[in-house]
Amino acid sequence: xxxxxxxxxxxxxxxxxxxxxxxxxxxxxxxxxxxxxxxxxxxxxxxxxxxxxxxxxxxxxxxxxxxxxxxxxxxxxxxxxxxxxxxxxxxxxxxxxxxxxxxxxxxxxxxxxxxxxxxxxxxxxxxxxxxxxxxxxxxxxxxxxxxxxxxxxxxxxxxxxxxxxxxxxxxxxxxxxxxxxxxxxxxxxxxxxxxxxxxxxxxxxxxxxxxxxxxxxxxxxxxxxxxxxxxxxxxxxxxxxxxxxxxxxxxxxxxxxxxxxxxxxxxxxxxxxxxxxxxxxxxxxxxxxxxxxxxxxxxxxxxxxxxxxxxxxxxxxxxxx
Ligand SMILES: [Zn+2]
Ligand SMILES: [Zn+2]
Numbered sequence: 001x002x003x004x005x006x007x008x009x010x011x012x013x014x015x016x017x018x019x020x021x022x023x024x025x026x027x028x029x030x031x032x033x034x035x036x037x038x039x040x041x042x043x044x045x046x047x048x049x050x051x052x053x054x055x056x057x058x059x060x061x062x063x064x065x066x067x068x069x070x071x072x073x074x075x076x077x078x079x080x081x082x083x084x085x086x087x088x089x090x091x092x093x094x095x096x097x098x099x100x101x102x103x104x105x106x107x108x109x110x111x112x113x114x115x116x117x118x119x120x121x122x123x124x125x126x127x128x129x130x131x132x133x134x135x136x137x138x139x140x141x142x143x144x145x146x147x148x149x150x151x152x153x154x155x156x157x158x159x160x161x162x163x164x165x166x167x168x169x170x171x172x173x174x175x176x177x178x179x180x181x182x183x184x185x186x187x188x189x190x191x192x193x194x195x196x197x198x199x200x201x202x203x204x205x206x207x208x209x210x211x212x213x214x215x216x217x218x219x220x221x222x223x224x225x226x227x228x229x230x231x232x233x234x235x236x237x238x239x240x241x242x243x244x245x246x247x248x249x250x251x252x253x254x255x256x257x258x259x260x261x262x263x264x265x266x267x268x269x270x271x272x273x274x275x276x277x278x279x280x281x282x283x284x285x286x287x288x289x290x291x292x293x294x295x296x297x298x299x300x301x302x303x304x305x306x307x308x309x310x311x312x313x314x315x316x317x318x319x320x321x
Pocket of ligand 1: 041042043062063138
């Protein structure tokens, strides 16, 4: 039927290619989205090297925005859930056991057009740039991490909190921005890259030097290595909270006895609740996002491959089909 569309396809471990694929054919209940911006996520760079949930051939892309069939501006909430289980009914559909993610379990936004369940579409605020719209999904992860800390510390617990963020990739930067606009008293960040630290400073965060020192009310680990997980516990005040959302390694390696003796806490944070996606949509336009850079789809394979092989620039790549 329609003409083929260009898509960045994950074709084999460590390999992505720009290919012509058939025009997506929306099933009943689905909508066709003309993709305008799609962010490349660290989880995709990792997943392409070592296929796990993502199996080739696959069009990845779970952070994207575009126009719907009527030309309306939309952003896609990529979390698909069963809608029937106890978690879904409690508003926790992001941890539904039957959870699937657009761009992981089915074709995503690294294409000119993609068919998605119509229930995944969310309206965009008027005038929001496409580049910002593509950062709503990672920002929703940050909103959730901050809310996880707030729920643990009590109603006003996160207000005025001294916060540390380990790792200033896109998620870490958005965690710093979320904490600052959510009432944190002070946000300190660590990273090995001067460019990333500079981006964090432009968002209002302070640089914690070579590593964390002292204690914090909230430590957000946006890296997820055994070493950063250990640091998140070591630098947490008694009764504080660490929020883990980095997934670099499976190991933890923290001092479990310190967790007991000082009643420290560690919370996992995955994705976001529906209302947190809406909160991220409302806030994203307020933040300095100059650390993200857009590229035409034609350049996608080169950019993705470079980042996958350890290239550090740009800090966050957005594909603009
Ligand atoms: Zn992502
Ligand atoms: Zn469910």
